[in-house]
Amino acid sequence: MDTPGAGLGYLREYNDALVVGLARTAPQFDRSSIAAATGLTPQAVSKVLARLVADGLIEPAGVRRRGVGKPATIYRIVPSSRYAIGVHVTRARVRLVLTDLLGEVVAGEVVALPDDFTPEQLLSRVDAAREVLLRRRPVDPARILGLGIGMVGPLDHANGIVRDAHRLRHWHDVPLRELAAKRLLMPVHLDKDVTAGVTAEAWRRGGDFRDGVLIMVESGIGAGLWLAGAAYRGAHTNAGEFGHMVLQFDGPRCVCGRHGCLEVLHDRAVAGGDVPLAARLLGVGVVNLLQTTDVGHVVLAGADLLGHHDLYVEEVASAVRVQVPRADWLTVTVSVSALGGDVIAAGAAMQVLNAAYGRPSLDGGLGR
Amino acid sequence: MDTPGAGLGYLREYNDALVVGLARTAPQFDRSSIAAATGLTPQAVSKVLARLVADGLIEPAGVRRRGVGKPATIYRIVPSSRYAIGVHVTRARVRLVLTDLLGEVVAGEVVALPDDFTPEQLLSRVDAAREVLLRRRPVDPARILGLGIGMVGPLDHANGIVRDAHRLRHWHDVPLRELAAKRLLMPVHLDKDVTAGVTAEAWRRGGDFRDGVLIMVESGIGAGLWLAGAAYRGAHTNAGEFGHMVLQFDGPRCVCGRHGCLEVLHDRAVAGGDVPLAARLLGVGVVNLLQTTDVGHVVLAGADLLGHHDLYVEEVASAVRVQVPRADWLTVTVSVSALGGDVIAAGAAMQVLNAAYGRPSLDGGLGR
DNA sequence: TCACTTTAGCAACAGCGTTGCGTTATAGGA
DNA sequence: TCCTATAACGCAACGCTGTTGCTAAAGTGA
Numbered sequence: 001m002d003t004p005g006a007g008l009g010y011l012r013e014y015n016d017a018l019v020v021g022l023a024r025t026a027p028q029f030d031r032s033s034i035a036a037a038t039g040l041t042p043q044a045v046s047k048v049l050a051r052l053v054a055d056g057l058i059e060p061a062g063v064r065r066r067g068v069g070k071p072a073t074i075y076r077i078v079p080s081s082r083y084a085i086g087v088h089v090t091r092a093r094v095r096l097v098l099t100d101l102l103g104e105v106v107a108g109e110v111v112a113l114p115d116d117f118t119p120e121q122l123l124s125r126v127d128a129a130r131e132v133l134l135r136r137r138p139v140d141p142a143r144i145l146g147l148g149i150g151m152v153g154p155l156d157h158a159n160g161i162v163r164d165a166h167r168l169r170h171w172h173d174v175p176l177r178e179l180a181a182k183r184l185l186m187p188v189h190l191d192k193d194v195t196a197g198v199t200a201e202a203w204r205r206g207g208d209f210r211d212g213v214l215i216m217v218e219s220g221i222g223a224g225l226w227l228a229g230a231a232y233r234g235a236h237t238n239a240g241e242f243g244h245m246v247l248q249f250d251g252p253r254c255v256c257g258r259h260g261c262l263e264v265l266h267d268r269a270v271a272g273g274d275v276p277l278a279a280r281l282l283g284v285g286v287v288n289l290l291q292t293t294d295v296g297h298v299v300l301a302g303a304d305l306l307g308h309h310d311l312y313v314e315e316v317a318s319a320v321r322v323q324v325p326r327a328d329w330l331t332v333t334v335s336v337s338a339l340g341g342d343v344i345a346a347g348a349a350m351q352v353l354n355a356a357y358g359r360p361s362l363d364g365g366l367g368r
Numbered sequence: 369m370d371t372p373g374a375g376l377g378y379l380r381e382y383n384d385a386l387v388v389g390l391a392r393t394a395p396q397f398d399r400s401s402i403a404a405a406t407g408l409t410p411q412a413v414s415k416v417l418a419r420l421v422a423d424g425l426i427e428p429a430g431v432r433r434r435g436v437g438k439p440a441t442i443y444r445i446v447p448s449s450r451y452a453i454g455v456h457v458t459r460a461r462v463r464l465v466l467t468d469l470l471g472e473v474v475a476g477e478v479v480a481l482p483d484d485f486t487p488e489q490l491l492s493r494v495d496a497a498r499e500v501l502l503r504r505r506p507v508d509p510a511r512i513l514g515l516g517i518g519m520v521g522p523l524d525h526a527n528g529i530v531r532d533a534h535r536l537r538h539w540h541d542v543p544l545r546e547l548a549a550k551r552l553l554m555p556v557h558l559d560k561d562v563t564a565g566v567t568a569e570a571w572r573r574g575g576d577f578r579d580g581v582l583i584m585v586e587s588g589i590g591a592g593l594w595l596a597g598a599a600y601r602g603a604h605t606n607a608g609e610f611g612h613m614v615l616q617f618d619g620p621r622c623v624c625g626r627h628g629c630l631e632v633l634h635d636r637a638v639a640g641g642d643v644p645l646a647a648r649l650l651g652v653g654v655v656n657l658l659q660t661t662d663v664g665h666v667v668l669a670g671a672d673l674l675g676h677h678d679l680y681v682e683e684v685a686s687a688v689r690v691q692v693p694r695a696d697w698l699t700v701t702v703s704v705s706a707l708g709g710d711v712i713a714a715g716a717a718m719q720v721l722n723a724a725y726g727r728p729s730l731d732g733g734l735g736r
Numbered sequence: 737t738c739a740c741t742t743t744a745g746c747a748a749c750a751g752c753g754t755t756g757c758g759t760t761a762t763a764g765g766a
Numbered sequence: 767t768c769c770t771a772t773a774a775c776g777c778a779a780c781g782c783t784g785t786t787g788c789t790a791a792a793g794t795g796a
Binding site: 373374375376377379398399400410411414434435436437438439440441 | 771772773774775776783784785
């Protein structure tokens with residue numbers, strides 16, 4: 001929403017973020033590999049690295065001898081140089097995590113929420129939980145970049161407003177981002193849960209994850225979209241309402257009003273005890289999603305799915321293999337999120353990191 | 369695919385493109401409105417405008433008196449300052465258009481193709497048709513930025529290679545972009561037909577069209593995606609295979625191997641003479657697409673559809689209105705492409721324009 | 737010891753948007 | 767008619783970006 005005109009400061013941040021992006025996914029690197037990957041001159045890279053060292057984001061880590069010539073200084077990222085707090089709000093609970101610059105979860109905390117909680121009740125719980133979290137894992141407050149909140153939509157990401165929240169009376173047009181920033185005295189990001197979740201995957205996997213989706217199966221089925229190297233939210237922050245994709249137009253009626261939505265069919269299969277069918281239906285939906293978005297990575301997550309994750313992964317992977325034609329070059333990875341139940345909270349934290357140090361994406365990463 | 373590191377040249381091109389983007393959609397503008405819209409200082413805008421005037425892209429067009437003070441110089445874009453050629457390749461025909469900087473089609477030409485034509489046969493037809501086109505509408509060759517080709521996939525946009533072409537023997541892994549550039553002595557862009565098509569809509573509508581799709585119904589159903597202000601192609605240039613979205617998972621078998629694809633259902637309805645049903649099915653598919661991508665604009669096109677476009681628009685629009693919940697803020701426009709049968713060819717041309725003068729997208733455009 | 741190779745960094749530079757300020761052209765009041 | 771306020775414009779100096787040219791440093795290998 002900020003003005004699009006760009007000056008030198010934008011240029012600096014862009015290139016810095018580019019280098020941080022490479023540093024994040026490579027265990028170590030030197031000046032020449034960054035220069036080759038970015039197309040910047042070695043001299044320019046020197047200036048970037050000097051800035052990042054001064055900011056504490058990276059540090060020298062010895063030298064590398066590559067045959068003849070002066071050895072190159074190698075650098076590595078300093079994971080503990082920056083932190084972010086992630087918050088995952090559900091109807092019954094709020095989960096907080098603290099992650100470092102690499103997106104590793106270094107502490108977590110779960111707090112119950114009262115029935116029909118208000119914004120103020122939520123924020124006081126979050127405030128208290130944050131204190132507990134930081135007492136258990138003390139870090140320099142100056143290194144905490146901010147706090148991200150992931151919750152069910154619909155919401156308005158651009159303005160930080162919760163438009164609605166299913167079955168919660170006090171949540172209509174709540175300017176949560178602003179309220180939270182005032183209450184918690186930190187920069188706050190607000191986003192849909194699934195979008196936060198896919199940010200976690202993208203942040204942790206680096207440049208390889210240019211196009212991917214996170215499929216969340218948990219009291220509803222949603223998808224977080226990461227397209228062309230960035231979170232994609234759509235025109236009204238409503239992208240990824242994957243559960244309400246119709247798979248059987250003459251099928252049973254869904255709560256959303258349409259017929260034969262993936263969610264209805266899936267939930268009926270689960271209720272009928274036929275989890276394999278449920279997984280197979282999800283597979284059909286995922287292939288539909290691939291046909292339109294052509295992403296390279298599908299990540300599965302969600303409590304309802306984690307109980308049978310082998311089954312789901314196998315069924316979805318086989319659907320992708322069998323139902324998508326031309327599978328030789330249409331390579332797609334299917335996996336379960338390594339973050340387990342923390343994906344959303346961790347992803348909310350990584351949205352804060354991403355806003356600060358993650359703009360561009362690179363085709364390839366550091367060669368060799 | 370070029371290296372991502374950015375220098376001062378990138379900055380200049382970015383800001384220049386920003387201003388051209390505004391100029392394209394506003395009939396006239398002055399320095400201060402550009403400054404307000406971009407966030408650049410008036411002085412910086414002066415430099416940009418001077419560059420653009422020197423390049424002939426814009427020109428002064430009088431002054432505007434707004435009460436007291438020195439009148440502001442107003443500028444307007446010069447549509448005839450740049451041209452591009454667009455080529456739409458189908459199995460039987462090739463269509464060429466010449467468009468100006470605004471994306472207006474100023475000349476067109478259609479040539480038949482031999483059965484089972486080869487790349488060389490195609491290029492010789494294109495070469496000849498280009499001559500005819502430019503003889504009929506002579507323009508300074510230096511003002512022609514290049515030539516864009518839109519054709520059915522699958523293809524590899526990044527490398528400019530046609531991977532395959534249905535029912536054409538000589539089209540497997542053809543490096544068409546390179547071949548065409550050599551043969552026609554012009555910069556060449558190669559993309560899927562539907563992606564080219566949606567580029568036409570985006571280029572002509574300007575900043576308002578940040579997220580939109582072009583639905584093409586014509587010997588197959590495809591969708592061109594324009595997401596977050598740019599063409600979206602997916603990880604393997606295979607996004608938008610919209611016709612093979614399953615709407616009835618226990619439905620009739622499709623040529624693609626799956627069951628109940630939109631395309632099978634639609635074509636059967638048409639074959640059975642039930643066009644309203646066909647349109648209704650398309651509506652279900654479009655709403656599915658909206659649920660996942662949440663775009664703000666749906667544009668319909670394609671010869672098979674144009675015969676009944678009122679019916680299709682009405683049916684799709686009503687599906688969007690009725691089947692998408694929360695229609696109050698989830699605003700979506702549904703329309704038929706104003707370019708008619710020229711969309712793809714014109715869009716291919718606009719991809720050339722877009723590569724040169726269209727990077728960023730603006731939230732809003734020039735106020736008042 | 738010397739030639740060679742590779743890396744690192746200082747210094748000067750071109751070009752971007754920014755800032756400061758003087759100039760120009762208009763409206764409106766004295 | 768003159769003067770003042772106002773708004774737009776543009777020259778010039780500036781800070782900062784990445785770039786270029788060149789020198790120094792630190793190794794290998796004969």
